[in-house]
Amino acid sequence: xQKAKAIELDIAVVDGVELNGSWNRMFEPRVxxxxxxxxxxxxxxxxxxxxLGYCYQCGKCxxxxxxxxxxxxxxxxxxxxxxxxxSLIDSPDLWLCTTCRNCLRVCPKEVNxxxxxxxxxxxxxxxxxxxxxxxxxxxNTARYGNxxxxxxxxxxxxxxxxxxxxxxxxxxxxxxxxxxxVECYPSYHPRGKEASSALARVFDALSVDYGILGTExxxxxxxxxxxxxxxxxxxxxxxxxxxxxxxxxxxxxVTDPHAYNAFLHEYPKMxxxxxxxxxxxxxxxxxxxxxxxxxxxxxxxxxxxxxLGRHNGEYEAPRALLAALPGIDLVEMGHCxxxxxxxxxxxxxxxxxxxxxxYASERLSERRVKExxxxxxxxxxxxxxxEVPRFEDAVKSTGHDGELQVMDIAELMAYCMGLNxxxxxx
Amino acid sequence: xxxxxxxxTVPDLVEELALDEDARTLLFDEMSYVPSEWDDQAxxxxxxxxxxxxxxxxxIAVDTGDVDTMLFTALAKGAxxxxxxxxxxxxxxxxxxxxxxxxxxxxxGDFDAVLSGVQAIDDVDGQLPGLVAGFLGWPHASVIxxxxxxxxxxLQLRQEYAGGLVAELETxxxxxxxxxxxxxxPRYASVAKVRQVAKSATIDEVEADVAEARLAGVExxxxxxxxxxxxxxxxxxxxxxxxxxxxxxRNLLRRx
Amino acid sequence: xxxxxxxxENGAAGVTEATKECVNKAxxxxxxxxxxxxxxxxxxxxxxxxxxxxxxxxxxxxxxxMDLYNPDAYxxxxxxxxxxxxxxxxxxxxxxxGLDLGAGLAGRTQTPLIAYGIDIxxxxxxxxxxxxxxAGKLLARVPIPEDGAIVTVIPGSWPADNEAGDPxxxxxxxxxxxAMRVLRVVEPEQSDIDIxxxxxxxxxxxxxxxxxxxxxxxxxxxxxxGVVSCSRPVVDAGWLPKARQVGKSxxxxxxxxxxxxxxxxxxxHLQGMRDAxxxxxxxxxxxxxxxDIAHFGTTADMLELMPALAERxxxx
Ligand SMILES: Cc1cc2nc3c(=O)[nH]c(=O)nc-3n(C[C@H](O)[C@H](O)[C@H](O)COP(=O)(O)OP(=O)(O)OC[C@H]3O[C@@H](n4cnc5c(N)ncnc54)[C@H](O)[C@@H]3O)c2cc1C
Ligand code: SF4
Ligand code: SF4
Numbered sequence: 001x002q003k004a005k006a007i008e009l010d011i012a013v014v015d016g017v018e019l020n021g022s023w024n025r026m027f028e029p030r031v032x033x034x035x036x037x038x039x040x041x042x043x044x045x046x047x048x049x050x051x052l053g054y055c056y057q058c059g060k061c062x063x064x065x066x067x068x069x070x071x072x073x074x075x076x077x078x079x080x081x082x083x084x085x086x087s088l089i090d091s092p093d094l095w096l097c098t099t100c101r102n103c104l105r106v107c108p109k110e111v112n113x114x115x116x117x118x119x120x121x122x123x124x125x126x127x128x129x130x131x132x133x134x135x136x137x138x139x140n141t142a143r144y145g146n147x148x149x150x151x152x153x154x155x156x157x158x159x160x161x162x163x164x165x166x167x168x169x170x171x172x173x174x175x176x177x178x179x180x181x182v183e184c185y186p187s188y189h190p191r192g193k194e195a196s197s198a199l200a201r202v203f204d205a206l207s208v209d210y211g212i213l214g215t216e217x218x219x220x221x222x223x224x225x226x227x228x229x230x231x232x233x234x235x236x237x238x239x240x241x242x243x244x245x246x247x248x249x250x251x252x253x254v255t256d257p258h259a260y261n262a263f264l265h266e267y268p269k270m271x272x273x274x275x276x277x278x279x280x281x282x283x284x285x286x287x288x289x290x291x292x293x294x295x296x297x298x299x300x301x302x303x304x305x306x307x308l309g310r311h312n313g314e315y316e317a318p319r320a321l322l323a324a325l326p327g328i329d330l331v332e333m334g335h336c337x338x339x340x341x342x343x344x345x346x347x348x349x350x351x352x353x354x355x356x357x358x359y360a361s362e363r364l365s366e367r368r369v370k371e372x373x374x375x376x377x378x379x380x381x382x383x384x385x386x387e388v389p390r391f392e393d394a395v396k397s398t399g400h401d402g403e404l405q406v407m408d409i410a411e412l413m414a415y416c417m418g419l420n421x422x423x424x425x426x
Numbered sequence: 427x428x429x430x431x432x433x434x435t436v437p438d439l440v441e442e443l444a445l446d447e448d449a450r451t452l453l454f455d456e457m458s459y460v461p462s463e464w465d466d467q468a469x470x471x472x473x474x475x476x477x478x479x480x481x482x483x484x485x486i487a488v489d490t491g492d493v494d495t496m497l498f499t500a501l502a503k504g505a506x507x508x509x510x511x512x513x514x515x516x517x518x519x520x521x522x523x524x525x526x527x528x529x530x531x532x533x534x535g536d537f538d539a540v541l542s543g544v545q546a547i548d549d550v551d552g553q554l555p556g557l558v559a560g561f562l563g564w565p566h567a568s569v570i571x572x573x574x575x576x577x578x579x580x581l582q583l584r585q586e587y588a589g590g591l592v593a594e595l596e597t598x599x600x601x602x603x604x605x606x607x608x609x610x611x612p613r614y615a616s617v618a619k620v621r622q623v624a625k626s627a628t629i630d631e632v633e634a635d636v637a638e639a640r641l642a643g644v645e646x647x648x649x650x651x652x653x654x655x656x657x658x659x660x661x662x663x664x665x666x667x668x669x670x671x672x673x674x675x676r677n678l679l680r681r682x
Numbered sequence: 683x684x685x686x687x688x689x690x691e692n693g694a695a696g697v698t699e700a701t702k703e704c705v706n707k708a709x710x711x712x713x714x715x716x717x718x719x720x721x722x723x724x725x726x727x728x729x730x731x732x733x734x735x736x737x738x739x740x741x742x743x744x745x746x747x748m749d750l751y752n753p754d755a756y757x758x759x760x761x762x763x764x765x766x767x768x769x770x771x772x773x774x775x776x777x778x779x780g781l782d783l784g785a786g787l788a789g790r791t792q793t794p795l796i797a798y799g800i801d802i803x804x805x806x807x808x809x810x811x812x813x814x815x816x817a818g819k820l821l822a823r824v825p826i827p828e829d830g831a832i833v834t835v836i837p838g839s840w841p842a843d844n845e846a847g848d849p850x851x852x853x854x855x856x857x858x859x860x861a862m863r864v865l866r867v868v869e870p871e872q873s874d875i876d877i878x879x880x881x882x883x884x885x886x887x888x889x890x891x892x893x894x895x896x897x898x899x900x901x902x903x904x905x906x907x908g909v910v911s912c913s914r915p916v917v918d919a920g921w922l923p924k925a926r927q928v929g930k931s932x933x934x935x936x937x938x939x940x941x942x943x944x945x946x947x948x949x950x951h952l953q954g955m956r957d958a959x960x961x962x963x964x965x966x967x968x969x970x971x972x973x974d975i976a977h978f979g980t981t982a983d984m985l986e987l988m989p990a991l992a993e994r995x996x997x998x
Contacts, residue, residue: 125616133931135614142617143460144440148930149953151440189949190971231618353914354924354931393948396888397915439957443819450823525789544781545797550815550822552785552795560789565754565861568781582865585753587778593751594865601861604781640794641831645823646815655963655972655979662987665980666994669962672978676960677838678882678906678939679995 048119055079061103099347121228137351145218156214168214175248178210185385195408220259227348241272257307293418295327301377304340305384345386365394432542435459450645454517464543470608502615525557526637544604559602568604687769700775700837725749736847755859784834882908889944905995929954947972
């Protein structure tokens with residue numbers, strides 16, 4: 001049998017300090033680690049997945065991985081199973097990670113699931129080994145520009161019921177200050193559309209000079225990238241960059257933290273570089289112009305979206321908006337900010353509900369909703385378009401219908417600004 | 427074994443069908459098109475046969491608009507060759523006309539079996555595989571859910587009938603098969619692969635003359651549309667009566 | 683004008699209903715047009731039925747492999763008879779046999795075909811076929827050409843003809859197929875029910891309340907000749923297996939009838955069933971989203987309505 005090779009870093013750089021690891025190296029493997037590492041090697045050879053090999057089984061990630069709290073899955077377990085010869089490409093483990101980034105926060109060895117997952121998944125997709133539900137979402141996105149399979153011609157239809165005029169760039173034919181990148185669920189999902197209408201009303205009330213791409217917009221594609229369809233992501237990015245490049249604007253504002261992540265880190269690599277803000281950041285800077293006329297008088301808690309919080313470090317803007325709402329009783333859940341729980345929708349989880357159910361005792365969204373209830377919240381405030389449908393569904397499925405409302409921050413703002421008569425429009 | 431798979435695009439029902447309500451004509455240029463779903467099944471079955479027996483798969487489409495992506499996708503999934511029949515064609519081309527040019531092309535080749543979707547949403551003037559077989563005078567079977575090579579030049583087919591009965595047929599080649607469903611769901615071709623194939627592979631172009639259509643003056647109308655459900659009022663018995671009547675009207679009641 | 687030809691299909695208990703429906707329509711059209719009706723039957727098993735059909739003439743193709751349906755042999759003999767009868771109009775039910783023979787015969791004989799017919803209208807001696815295309819989203823009105831056509835007809839388009847007649851009988855000797863052999867006809871083993879293949883689905887949602895009520899749905903499905911499917915909460919609760927789930931993360935279905943019982947119509951559910959031909963929703967809440975896409979709705983209590991409907995259907 002082949003001897004195990006040293007799998008630790010020669011030199012690690014931590015906060016700019018170079019740490020040479022050679023004194024600590026295990027030059028001769030002990031019996032316990034004498035494995036046939038060909039399977040592990042085949043995974044760590046995939047560009048992007050190298051860091052899986054760094055794991056030294058400390059178990060810190062298992063403590064924080066949201067999936068492990070409802071199942072039997074964490075980076076430590078992934079490494080261990082792969083080391084024992086179970087190929088990640090064939091394992092259901094490959095599809096359970098929501099790319100929430102909690103493990104990377106604590107891992108001393110920088111085992112980076114945010115890179116590993118898309119890389120290995122890409123391989124699996126090539127080999128035709130991805131769950132059917134996910135492939136349907138890919139196919140829909142490739143064909144229609146949205147994962148739901150809705151008509152691309154109807155992407156701007158929500159604006160008809162927004163209650164205010166929503167300028168569409170191709171008709172406006174003039175430069176704008178803000179280009180609002182709306183994204184798919186806010187364009188098509190009934191509850192997403194309500195949040196979009198609320199945000200449009202807030203923009204209108206603040207006299208924001210803005211426009212949307214309308215039917216020229218396609219999915220930003222970040223979750224498809226994380227789920228293993230980089231080619232699809234690139235095709236979408238090329239399209240969006242081309243469309244955005246037609247217009248003159250000072251900055252992008254996005255509804256979706258996943259799109260925020262893409263515009264911040266991925267689109268620039270492909271030549272699409274614009275200043276970008278999540279809508280909560282944009283509004284937080286303009287709070288002094290906001291006139292609230294109504295009190296909320298509710299106990300509210302906030303769920304940090306993984307891709308706004310942990311991925312991009314924004315914890316304050318949504319809280320600043322919430323704290324400003326008159327009559328709000330804002331309560332933090334135990335899992336908040338850096339340690340926030342995950343709704344389960346990221347990394348393609350949104351399109352693998354049926355698949356993941358077989359490996360989890362409950363949905364992450366259900367667990368989160370129970371936590372919100374525990375803290376006595378009447379409203380669960382969110383700022384990612386995946387979350388309203390996920391959590392509303394979870395409120396029902398955990399038997400808490402009527403106890404907890406799930407609201408986008410834009411809806412809460414519109415309500416307190418007197419722009420929406422009721423909390424939920426419909 | 428040489429297999430031909432006939433692919434075509436059809437109007438995408440995710441969009442509203444573009445209908446000129448006054449002229450009762452379809453505005454073919456204003457619609458978006460997608461590969462016909464049954465053709466996807468036919469392609470999958472052909473690729474399964476290829477994996478099992480080393481058959482060679484040629485995908486064929488008539489150039490009625492943008493069919494290149496569909497052909498490249500088929501190549502990315504594993505088809506060996508792609509043929510586009512070009513000529514003075516457009517999206518309004520009828521199945522009869524398509525079948526004519528396809529049959530002419532197939533008649534000149536030496537394919538052992540031709541697979542295509544058993545039907546498509548737009549075949550008002552007949553289903554492609556049956557027409558092609560008829561034009562060629564080849565045997566033909568539709569509603570097929572499995573095609574296997576059975577030694578030498580024979581194929582075994584599984585044909586489905588109403589009520590769940592299934593026949594196993596043995597046939598000589600050449601044969602035309604209308605595929606209802608492949609043995610496995612159609613495979614996925616990743617976008618990167620399709621794009622790479624589109625750069626490297628070629629589509630053979632074959633010229634043909636357009637044949638005459640056989641149906642003239644076809645008009646299209648929308649059936650009475652539903653917005654909100656029509657509510658059935660009354661007590662339980664009245665509701666039962668009405669539902670039974672609706673089912674009866676649509677022949678959905680079980681017959682003896 | 684040539685006669686109207688009806689291609690008869692054999693069922694377990696005689697000529698199928700679908701072909702008797704074609705006989706019915708052929709008779710009335712022939713009366714309007716002043717022509718005759720000719721039916722083609724295959725094999726000897728239902729010969730007494732054939733001899734009593736209320737048409738002008740019945741051609742009975744027998745010999746060879748005619749007793750068992752063989753797509754190739756049937757198509758060839760039909761083409762011969764067609765050449766002999768020279769019909770103006772030919773009606774074939776759109777079943778597997780119709781899909782085989784309709785287009786095949788059209789191609790072989792260069793006769794125009796109109797597929798998925800649901801009606802044929804006569805006006806001033808001119809016929810127009812109505813056919814259902816684009817998944818039922820449009821109806822095509824197709825003038826039948828001067829030199830006639832073959833129409834494949836969706837079963838259930840007309841009432842069946844059960845009148846007795848005394849037709850002229852012509853025997854026709856058929857040849858074996860050299861190309862195709864039927865090895866066997868079997869009833870495949872049922873694995874679990876495949877809801878994507880069912881024509882009728884009784885679909886239950888959270889309104890079913892508990893597993894104890896499931897037999898009500900099973901009963902109704904049986905009375906309708908359909909199967910039970912469900913929304914996700916029913917699978918979550920473990921009351922039905924995952925293969926029965928309709929929706930975004932379940933199956934996509936397109937049945938002829940989707941009876942939605944106690945399902946609110948969440949977008950994730952609608953994604954899997956919005957293309958069903960006929961949707962009837964039973965939901966105590968008239969404003970539930972399912973009502974926006976259903977064709978018919980009722981606010982009756984499903985737990986009362988399901989057994990009442992099953993009872994009526996079984997009672998006849
Ligand atoms: C990522 C994701 C994927 C999902 N995938 C799917 C999926 O594939 N399929 C799916 O179905 N859902 C799916 N869902 C869940 C979906 O959002 C809804 O929660 C679910 O469809 C609701 O099921 P329901 O209609 O049975 O229950 P409810 O929404 O609770 O509706 C029950 C209905 O029954 C009615 N009712 C109650 N009692 C009676 C009675 N006695 N008589 C008549 N009517 C009665 C009520 O008025 C109500 O409208 C998904 C959700 C997410 C977030
Ligand atoms: S925290 Fe990092 S090193 Fe520790 S077990 Fe997890 S992946 Fe391995
Ligand atoms: S990214 Fe999140 S879900 Fe994925 S392994 Fe890490 S902690 Fe678990």
